[in-house]
Amino acid sequence: MRLSTLFGRTLREVPADAEVISHQLSLRAALIRQVAAGIYSYLPLGWRVLRKIEQIMREEMDAADGQEMSMPVVQPAELWRATGRYDAPAPGPALLRFKDRGEHEMVLGMTHEEVVTALAKLEIDSYRQLPLMVYQIQTKFRDEPRSRGGLIRVREFIMKDGYSFHTDAASLDEYYPRIYQAYINIFKRCGVQAIPVEADSGIMGGSASHEFMVLSEMGEDTLILCEHCGYAVNAEKAQFAKGAAESSAVLPLEKVATPGTSSIQAVAAYLGVPERQTLKAVFMSDPEGKVVFALIRGDLDVNPVKLSNALGGVELHASTAEELKRVGIVAGYASPIGVKNVRVIADDSLTSGTNFVAGANEAGYHMKNVNYPRDFTVDLVTDIAIARSGDPCERCGQPLQAKRGIEAGHVFKLGTKYSAKVGATFLDKDGSAKPLVMGCYGIGAGRLLACIIEQNHDERGIVWPRSVAPFQVHLVSLGTNNPVVVEAADVLYQKLMSVGYEVLYDDRQESAGVKFNDADLIGIPVRLTISKRTLEKTSVECKLRWDDTVELVAQSDLEAWLVTIFA
Ligand SMILES: [Zn+2]
Structure with a gap:
């Protein structure tokens, strides 16, 4: 290729609206140009890189017995109604909906579980055909409210998505490590250091989800890492050693005046006790305004994702003053004692000691010697604490580190979530019809390109790994x-x-x-x-x-x- 005729010109100046380094360099090096918010054209240099990334993904998927295919971007809404996702709050408006000329409701595919499960229903009828994995490298659309950072968070994107089908969970468990290894290989071959972390699998439960995270200050996810023992997990799921509060003989409840101490720090200082000897109340509400009372030891903080999962995945927001007033809670002095009309979810740290200080549900007063379960009841005791930098690792006790990361890939055991809903079954050895057990596996090709630049550049420009350079x-x-x-x-x-x-x-x-x-x-x-x-x-x-x-x-x-x- 002669540079004199190359389509796309390099830019000397850093474009004003590009803050992320990979965004700046992919514009300056004439890899991409924005067409609309979150929608980009790949210029010839960028497209050559993308095709090399795709080829690496293709080779690794083929090595894991994948069969490449292609499914449509435009999909009938009825497929999404069948799985319940058309009307669900998530994906909600991120799923772009429209009508064709025949007034049929359609969507732009943001993922292909619906289409592939409907296909599997048609094509798979016997256990003899299983297991199998199909994948595609194809365009998707997700109507993100805020696209940013160039190719890191876009609306239209090219993705490698794969779906495996199995007779049972054991077969999926057996296959899962092969995909996991294929992902390790893809990132390594693309010159990217990606850390596999256990991810929050939300209301799906189970431990069967891994995200491949690329460390970057621009990342939207937080990882919790232990350099000592290698523990790596999404902060949404991270556990840590909480230590114990003091335990001594249980004393009688005592109400004390604590004027002007509506924060944990203030009341701990006023009464001369450590923060871990207090109980903190955090209030969040569901979309209908129903208040959830989260109770946790004063030196810890509540993780909203863990709290949401404890409630079955319900969406939560910080309770408003209005919502608290309705259930008679005095903000800053809230007490678990005698609380009514709210669900109380307690972190397991409240069982780590005795004689805590908690609010008295009256401004300017606290209760001393609060003990669970003597003085109050809760609906659930579980882990709802957020892990922070410096907290001790649960496995080895060394301090954990919190780091920002970009999610570059995700492998996930779906189970029968989709197949059961659309009736995608097969006949098993015993002659009975069972729903297909599924796994799904995704990597965004454009985001991976951005991650490669994030990790392979210097002050003068991009330093392409040989495997994906647009030219040699x-x-x-x-x-x-x-x-x-x-x-x-x-x-x-x-x-x-x-x-x-x-x-x-x-x-x-x-x-x-x-x-x-x-x-x-x-x-x-x-x-x-x-x-x-x-x-x-x-x-x-x-x-x-x-x-x-x-x-x-x-x-x-x-x-x-x-x-x-x-x-
Ligand atoms: Zn550790």
Whole structure:
């Protein structure tokens, strides 16, 4: 490819609205251009990278016995009604709905469980056909309210999604590690360090979900990591050692005046007790305004996702003053003692000691020597605490670290969630009809491209891993007004292509500075320079993008030198 005719121009300035480094570089290096919010075109350079990423995913899915296929973007709403997702609060408005000319309700697919399960219902009828896995690399649409960060959070995206079908959970359990390993391989081959973490599987329950997280300050997820023992988990699910409060002989309840102490810190200081000797009340409400009273030891905080899961996955918001007033709760001095008309969910930390300080449900007063279950009852005791940086690891006791990450892939045991709803069954050995047991596996190709840039760049531009670089060789000719140099560069360009190299040839009439800056920005692994000076020595100037060393290699040795780089 001659750079003089390449479609898409590099940008010298950082685009004003691009804050994330991968977004900046993918615009500046002419990989992508925005068409509308969260909707991008891939320019030729970006598309070449994307196709290489896709090919790596394809090879790894095929190695896991995957069969590639393609399903439509436009799907009838009835498929989504059959699984209940058309009318469910999630995905809600993220599912783009419209009518075709025949007034049929349609959607743009944001995922393909509906279509693939309906297909499986038609195509699979016997246990003899199982297990099997199908996958596709295809465009999806998700109407995100806030797309941002270039390719990291978009509305239209290309995704590799796979679905496996099994006779039972044991077969899925047996297959799952193969997909998990395929994902490890994909990220490694793409030059990305992705950490597999146990993910929150929400109301689905079970431990059978892993996210592959790429560490980045721009990430929207929080991971909890233990460097010591390797514990890695999404913060939504992370456990930690909570330690114990003091335990001594249970004392009688005592009401004490604590003026102006509506926070845990204030009341602990006022009464001269450690925060872990207090109980904290947190109030959240469901969409109907029903208040949930979350009770936790004063030195800990409530994890809203764990709390929601404890309630069966209900959506929660912080209770409003109005909602609290309706059930007679005095904010800042709330008490679990005598509380009515609310569900009380307690963190298991309240069983870690005795004689806690809690609110008296009266402004300016607290209760001392509050003991569970002597003084109050709760609806459920479970783990609803959030893990924070510095909390001790539950496994080894060393301090945990909280880090931001981008979710780059997700593998998930679905079970019979979809097959049972749409009646996708098979005849088992014993002659009975059973719902297909499913797994689903996704990686966003564009987001992975962004993650590659996030982890492979320097202050001058992208540093592509060899596996996914848009071209292998960036050939620069210096002296485009010297016919001898032009001739020699043209010959080398043709020769390299004839032996199978992908070459981007900078034949433009630009200065050396402009050409080298663009080469650094675009980030192709090998830069070869031909000039009057190199020709005098019948050699080529060779440089690797990740190394500042410049080497003169004799023209006759060049092919052998390149083989060592791409071996
Ligand atoms: Zn640990």
